[in-house]
Amino acid sequence: xPEALRRNDKSxxxxxxxxxxxxxxxxxxNNGGYLSQACSAAEQLAWLYNEELTLGAPTLPMIPKPFGxxxxxxxxxxxxxxxxxxPAAPEFDRLFIAPAHYALVAYATLIEVGRMAPExxxxxxxxxxxxxxxxxxxxxGMEVHNGTLGIxxxxxxxxxxxxxxxxxxxRTWVYMSDGEVQEGxxxxxxxxxxxxxxxxxxxxxxxxxxxxxxxxxxxxxxxxIGAKIEQFGGVAVWVDGHNLDQMRxxxxxPHRGKPLIILANSSPFRGMPTLQLRFPRLHxxxxxxxxxxxxxxxxIAKSLGVPQVDYGQTEGK
Amino acid sequence: xxxMVSRPYERAFEKxxxxxxxxxxxxxxxxxxxEIDKFRDNHPxxxxxxxxAEQNMMSFAGGLGLAGFRPFIHTFGVFLYRRPxxxxxxxxAYPRRKVRLMGxxxxxxxxxxxxxxxxxxxxxxRSIPNMTVLETGDATEVESICEAADSIDGPxxxxxxxxxxxxxxxxxxxxxxxxxxALGEDVLIVTSGITTEEALRARAALEGxxxxxxxxxxxxxxxxxxxxxxxxxxxxxxxxxxxxxxVTEGGIGSLLAEIMADHGVGKxxxxxxxxxxxxxxxxxxxxxxxxGLDATALVAGVxxxxxxxxxxxxxDLTATRIEAVHSTVKAEGL
Numbered sequence: 001x002p003e004a005l006r007r008n009d010k011s012x013x014x015x016x017x018x019x020x021x022x023x024x025x026x027x028x029x030n031n032g033g034y035l036s037q038a039c040s041a042a043e044q045l046a047w048l049y050n051e052e053l054t055l056g057a058p059t060l061p062m063i064p065k066p067f068g069x070x071x072x073x074x075x076x077x078x079x080x081x082x083x084x085x086x087p088a089a090p091e092f093d094r095l096f097i098a099p100a101h102y103a104l105v106a107y108a109t110l111i112e113v114g115r116m117a118p119e120x121x122x123x124x125x126x127x128x129x130x131x132x133x134x135x136x137x138x139x140x141g142m143e144v145h146n147g148t149l150g151i152x153x154x155x156x157x158x159x160x161x162x163x164x165x166x167x168x169x170x171r172t173w174v175y176m177s178d179g180e181v182q183e184g185x186x187x188x189x190x191x192x193x194x195x196x197x198x199x200x201x202x203x204x205x206x207x208x209x210x211x212x213x214x215x216x217x218x219x220x221x222x223x224x225i226g227a228k229i230e231q232f233g234g235v236a237v238w239v240d241g242h243n244l245d246q247m248r249x250x251x252x253x254p255h256r257g258k259p260l261i262i263l264a265n266s267s268p269f270r271g272m273p274t275l276q277l278r279f280p281r282l283h284x285x286x287x288x289x290x291x292x293x294x295x296x297x298x299x300i301a302k303s304l305g306v307p308q309v310d311y312g313q314t315e316g317k
Numbered sequence: 318x319x320x321m322v323s324r325p326y327e328r329a330f331e332k333x334x335x336x337x338x339x340x341x342x343x344x345x346x347x348x349x350x351x352e353i354d355k356f357r358d359n360h361p362x363x364x365x366x367x368x369x370a371e372q373n374m375m376s377f378a379g380g381l382g383l384a385g386f387r388p389f390i391h392t393f394g395v396f397l398y399r400r401p402x403x404x405x406x407x408x409x410a411y412p413r414r415k416v417r418l419m420g421x422x423x424x425x426x427x428x429x430x431x432x433x434x435x436x437x438x439x440x441x442x443r444s445i446p447n448m449t450v451l452e453t454g455d456a457t458e459v460e461s462i463c464e465a466a467d468s469i470d471g472p473x474x475x476x477x478x479x480x481x482x483x484x485x486x487x488x489x490x491x492x493x494x495x496x497x498x499a500l501g502e503d504v505l506i507v508t509s510g511i512t513t514e515e516a517l518r519a520r521a522a523l524e525g526x527x528x529x530x531x532x533x534x535x536x537x538x539x540x541x542x543x544x545x546x547x548x549x550x551x552x553x554x555x556x557x558x559x560x561x562x563x564v565t566e567g568g569i570g571s572l573l574a575e576i577m578a579d580h581g582v583g584k585x586x587x588x589x590x591x592x593x594x595x596x597x598x599x600x601x602x603x604x605x606x607x608x609g610l611d612a613t614a615l616v617a618g619v620x621x622x623x624x625x626x627x628x629x630x631x632x633d634l635t636a637t638r639i640e641a642v643h644s645t646v647k648a649e650g651l
Contacts, residue, residue, distance in 0.1 A: 070411070071412055080412075137411070144407075151376045151403070151404055151407055154379075154408070155408055157380060158377035158379060158380020158381040158384070159380035161377075162384025166384065188372060188373035189377070191373075192367055196365065
C-alpha cells in the first residue's frame with residue numbers, strides 16, 4: 001500500500017495563487033484559455049488537493065505519457081489519468097472533475113501540489129498528448145469522461161454506493177459547476193443519491209454564474225440552487241468560494257443519509273480584475289487583438305505579482 | 318405443438334444473480350414489466366430502484382461498474398438508448414464498464430407504439446464501439462441470456478423476450494455461435510429474435526414447394542465472425558434473405574450486406590423488416606403481418622429472390638400462435 005503523499009510545503013493560499021499564475025501564463029502564451037475558471041475555482045481546487053482530500057502518492061509519471069489509445073479489447077494497457085490522484089485504494093478519496101472544461105485549471109492544480117511536472121502543461125491541447133483541452137478519462141487527474149456536462153454526479157453516486165457497500169472508508173468527491181444544474185440529470189442524480197442514502201458522496205460546486213453563452217441569468221435562470229438541492233434530498237451549504245475557512249467549516253456539516261454539496265459562491269474575475277472587461281463572454285477568453293492581449297498581460301501580471309509573459313510580442317512586431 | 322414457457326427471464330435472472338453477488342438488479346419503474354418484481358421483493362439488498370430517470374441510471378451504473386459491480390439494467394429497450402444515449406456512450410460504452418443492458422420489448426413486440434418500440438436499437442448498438450449485442454429468440458435463449466451477457470468483458474445490450482415464450486432450442490446461447498437450423502442449398506435465410514419462429518413456420522411450405530432452405534439463427538449480432546457466414550452464403554445457389562424485427566438499416570440485413578460487399582460476394586440479398594418506417598400500436602401478430610415481418614412476408618421474399626411464384630397460401634404455413642394482448646403472464650399489455 002503506497003503511503004499517502006505528504007502534503008506539500010505550500011500553503012493553500014499559495015497553491016491557489018500558483019494555479020492562477022500558471023493558467024494566466026499559459027493563456028498568454030497561447031492567445032487565450034480558461035482564465036475565468038482559474039479565477040473562480042482556484043481556492044476550491046487548492047483546498048481539495050492541499051487539505052481536504054485523502055489521496056495516495058501518484059502512480060503515474062510526473063511527465064504525462066502521450067495518448068495511449070482509447071479503451072478497447074485490443075488495448076490491454078489502457079489506463080485512466082486517475083493515477084495522478086493516487087491509487088484507487090479503499091481508504092483513499094476519489095475526485096471527478098465534472099466540468100471537464102476546467103481541465104487546464106485542474107492540471108495547474110496538480111502541478112502546484114506536486115502531482116504533475118510543469119512540463120505537463122506544455123502538452124496541453126497538443127496533438128497526440130493525453131493532456132487534453134477537455135479533460136478525458138486518460139488526462140492527468142481524470143478518471144471518467146465528463147465532457148458532456150451533468151453526468152459526473154451520477155457516476156460518482158454509483159461509485160459511492162458501490163464503495164459504501166464494500167465498506168470502503170474513502171469518500172467520493174465531485175467538482176461541479178453551476179451551469180450543470182440546467183441539465184435535468186443533475187437533479188435525477190441528487191434524488192437518486194438521497195433515495196439510496198449515499199452519504200459518502202461529496203461535491204463542491206463552483207457557483208460563478210457563468211456559462212458558455214455568458215451570464216447564467218441571461219442564458220437560463222436556475223433559481224435558488226441551494227433550496228432546490230435540499231428539496232431534492234441533498235444537503236447544501238453556501239460558502240464564499242474564495243474563503244478557505246468557510247470551506248473547512250462547510251465540509252463538517254452533518255449530512256447523514258444524504259449527499260453533501262458545498263455551493264461555492266465565486267467570482268470569475270477573482271485575482272484578475274481586468275477580466276471584467278470581457279464580461280459576459282468569459283467561458284473561453286481568446287484575445288481579440290494584440291492590444292487587448294498586451295493590456296491583459298500587463299494588468300493580470302500586475303494583479304498576480306508576476307512578470308509579464310513573453311509570448312513573442314517583442315520579436316519585431 | 319411448441320412448448321410455451323412462462324416468464325423464463327424471472328427465474329433465470331434470480332438464479333444468476335444469487336450465484337453472483339457482484340451482480341446488481343437495476344430498475345427504472347418497469348420492475349414487474351421486466352419480470353424482476355419477485356426479485357425485488359425477495360432480494361432487496363441486490364436491487365436498486367432508480368426511478369423513471371434513465372440518464373442518471375446509465376451514469377450511475379457506470380459508477381457501479383467502476384466500483385467493480387456488474388449492474389443489470391432492466392427497462393424497455395427504447396429507454397436504454399434513446400433518452401440516455403450520451404450517458405450510454407460516456408459512462409458505459411467508452412470505459413467498457415460491465416453493464417448489462419437488458420432491453421425488453423424489442424421491435425414490435427409491444428402494442429405501445431412508436432415510443433415503446435425499439436426498432437432501430439440494433440443499428441444504434443452495433444455502431445457503438447466496445448458494445449456487444451445479443452438477441453434472444455426463444456425461451457432457452459432467455460434462460461441463458463444472463464450468463465451469456467455476464468460473460469462479456471465490457472458492456473452488452475440484450476434484446477430480451479418476456480411473458481410466454483416458445484421453446485425452440487434445447488441448448489443455451491453460446492456467444493458468437495450461430496445456430497444452423499437447416500442446411501439446404503437453394504436459399505439462405507438468416508433470422509434473429511422472434512423472426513426465427515416465423516422462418517420455422519415458412520420452412521415446411523417452402524420445402525414442400527421444392528426449395529432447399531438453409532436457415533441460420535443469430536443470437537450474437539456483435540461481434541460477428543464473417544468466416545462461417547461466408548461459407549453458408551457460398552453453399553446456396555440463389556442468395557440470402559434476412560428477416561428482422563427491426564428496420565432494415567443497421568440490423569442483421571445490413572450485417573449481411575456488409576459481409577457480402579466486404580468479401581465481394583456476388584449474390585443477391587433480400588432484406589425484410591421494417592422498411593424505413595415507424596410502426597404503430599397493435600398486437601404482435603397484427604403488426605408482423607401489417608409490416609411484413611411474418612412467415613408470409615418471408616415466403617414472398619424468397620420468391621422475389623428466386624424469381625418464382627410457389628403459390629404458397631397463408632393456410633399452407635404452420636399455424637401461428639395467437640397471443641392475448643393482456644394475459645396473466647404480463648403485468649400490463651405494454
